[in-house]
Amino acid sequence: DAKTTQPNSMESNEEEPVHLPCNHSTISGTDYIHWYRQLPSQGPEYVIHGLTSNVNNRMASLAIAEDRKSSTLILHRATLRDAAVYYCILRDVGGSEKLVFGKGTKLTVNP
């Protein structure tokens, strides 16, 4: 599976936007970019995924660079409940459905 690189940690203030970066310079043409997050002592939850175009859903937006070598998860207004570890994961749509988790980014939201 292609590797992703994320900052170990980031901090944000409540009600401000948060931009979580992910580098995936070895991404292949059939790799989808997935984001999951894990709140403390819970299982991960799906956030968003995309292939080439930017994506929006009720939780977040995903901005994908034109060359697809990086992407950014955008939380438009961070809340205390968004404090979690965010994982950026590549998955080949034609390959196994398994997810390979990296270390992720621990997001701290300050009140």
Next chain:
Amino acid sequence: GAVVSQHPSWVICKSGTSVKIECRSLDFQATTMFWYRQFPKQSLMLMATSNEGSKATYEQGVEKDKFLINHASLTLSTLTVTSAHPEDSSFYICSATREQGVHEQYFGPGTRLTVT
């Protein structure tokens, strides 16, 4: 939304005993289920992939005789940690996919295993 449950949510057992953890998809039939292990302050590590009615596929380095996986139905997979030792103490998490080609995986809340 799709819900995955795990039972028990936590368990304490003595060294040398076996522990069974259940993973259920409550409102959908899961074509594939996955088992992960997570040590404190570390990321999730995939242990195995299981499909209903067939043998699980274990990741490299995971002992299949120690971590027995049974996927008897489209809504239930079990992980049995046999002859547990303190180093098996961890957070065990399962996930499920609703159908092939669907991107989203649904994760259970996890089971905290402590072996004394």
